Amino acid sequence: MTPLAADGRLSLIGLDQAALERVMAGLGVAERQTRLRARQLVHWLYHRGAATFEAMTTLPSELRDALAARFSVARPEIVAQQHSSDGTHKWLLRFADGNEVETVFIPEEDRGALCVSTQVGCTLACSFCHTGTMPLVRNLGAAEIVAQMLVARDLLAEWPSGRDGRRFTNVVVMGMGEPLFNYDATVAALRLALDESGLNLSRRRITVSTSGVVPRIEQLGSDLGVGLAISLHAVRDELRDVLVPINRKWNIAALLAACQRYPARRPITFEYVMLQGVNDSDADARELVRLLRPIPAKVNLIPFNPWPGAPYACSSNNRIRAFARIVEAAGHASPVRTPRGRDILAACGQLRTESVRRRTRLASAA
Numbered sequence: 198m199t200p201l202a203a204d205g206r207l208s209l210i211g212l213d214q215a216a217l218e219r220v221m222a223g224l225g226v227a228e229r230q231t232r233l234r235a236r237q238l239v240h241w242l243y244h245r246g247a248a249t250f251e252a253m254t255t256l257p258s259e260l261r262d263a264l265a266a267r268f269s270v271a272r273p274e275i276v277a278q279q280h281s282s283d284g285t286h287k288w289l290l291r292f293a294d295g296n297e298v299e300t301v302f303i304p305e306e307d308r309g310a311l312c313v314s315t316q317v318g319c320t321l322a323c324s325f326c327h328t329g330t331m332p333l334v335r336n337l338g339a340a341e342i343v344a345q346m347l348v349a350r351d352l353l354a355e356w357p358s359g360r361d362g363r364r365f366t367n368v369v370v371m372g373m374g375e376p377l378f379n380y381d382a383t384v385a386a387l388r389l390a391l392d393e394s395g396l397n398l399s400r401r402r403i404t405v406s407t408s409g410v411v412p413r414i415e416q417l418g419s420d421l422g423v424g425l426a427i428s429l430h431a432v433r434d435e436l437r438d439v440l441v442p443i444n445r446k447w448n449i450a451a452l453l454a455a456c457q458r459y460p461a462r463r464p465i466t467f468e469y470v471m472l473q474g475v476n477d478s479d480a481d482a483r484e485l486v487r488l489l490r491p492i493p494a495k496v497n498l499i500p501f502n503p504w505p506g507a508p509y510a511c512s513s514n515n516r517i518r519a520f521a522r523i524v525e526a527a528g529h530a531s532p533v534r535t536p537r538g539r540d541i542l543a544a545c546g547q548l549r550t551e552s553v554r555r556r557t558r559l560a561s562a563a
């Protein structure tokens with residue numbers, strides 16, 4: 198369903214060629230013209246990044262007026278922005294119904310990844326994750342997932358879309374929420390991200406991270422074949438049942454079997470958050486190596502990002518290095534992900550929690 202923009206008009210953001218053809222037909226555009234007009238709209242929306250119908254100068258002005266009377270291409274409201282000293286940008290976006298999500302841009306030397314959210318909150322409750330402490334409010338629509346990419350291009354001033362000289366080159370679906378529990382909207386949004394006449398991102402530069410929704414992993418492989426990241430975090434079921442409770446439904450063996458079947462064009466990334474005294478021993482590292490032997494794998498060791506009230510601490514640098522050495526000796530690349538944007542609370546979910554808290558304080562003070 199097309200969501201409403203703040204002014205009550207229907208948003209066109211997130212619609213693909215076929216859906217835009219239906220919009221054109223609904224506006225009474227002659228049948229022989231609906232394809233062309235829809236193609237022009239795709240170009241304006243996702244390649245040129247037009248934020249008003251006025252700007253869509255190849256459309257006849259009557260058509261622009263008719264579109265503007267019923268539809269919107271406005272972005273969600275940006276309610277907070279933070280820029281970290283290491284170049285990380287974080288935006289808190291508010292949708293028409295007042296719900297908020299975070300989008301984080303993480304630049305590196307020769308590329309930059311936009312970390313997008315797929316849900317407001319999360320139904321899962323991983324014990325080390327801040328988003329997991331929020332109740333799920335709702336799934337995002339494809340429109341709202343795509344809007345995060347449009348906002349990033351707007352703010353980085355990187356229209357029109359293209360592959361050369363851009364800072365925003367990658368999308369990682371690793372923000373708030375479990376993307377494979379909002380499967381259809383996530384796939385629809387990523388199809389638009391991949392569309393050559395639109396955002397035109399490379400399939401090799403899109404990664405979906407999941408806590409392990411096994412049946413959907415296979416489907417993602419056949420529907421999109423994008424990069425896959427698995428939030429593993431533990432090598433024994435007893436511990437993973439606690440850290441990543443979805444493990445009680447699909448255990449480590451089932452998860453790794455799904456990974457083995459995944460049509461990976463490049464190694465699967467296994468994310469492993471380093472929790473002091475919990476999952477960070479040499480024995481854990483050796484078991485990790487053993488489990489990953491049959492899979493083309495890369496390991497991302499993530500220093501735990503603490504949040505107020507979290508029941509864990511981050512492993513020491515020495516422990517992380519020792520763990521990494523064992524993983525690397527087995528032939529897996531195991532970059533330790535540098536904690537980015539710590540000074541702006543980049544751990545997922547924290548900016549939104551701050552905003553909700555602030556509003557609650559304001560409301561109770563009123």
Ligand code: SAH
Binds near residue numbers: 326374407
């Ligand atoms: N729900 C999906 C995607 C979003 S979470 C998933 O779980 O994969 C994105 C990544 O951030 C996951 O690997 C998650 O384990 C990690 N993460 C969550 N909270 C963290 C924290 N406090 N410190 C470090 N990494 C964290």
Ligand code: SF4
Binds near residue numbers: 329372374
């Ligand atoms: Fe949800 Fe992922 Fe956080 Fe687990 S780690 S609570 S699945 S967002």
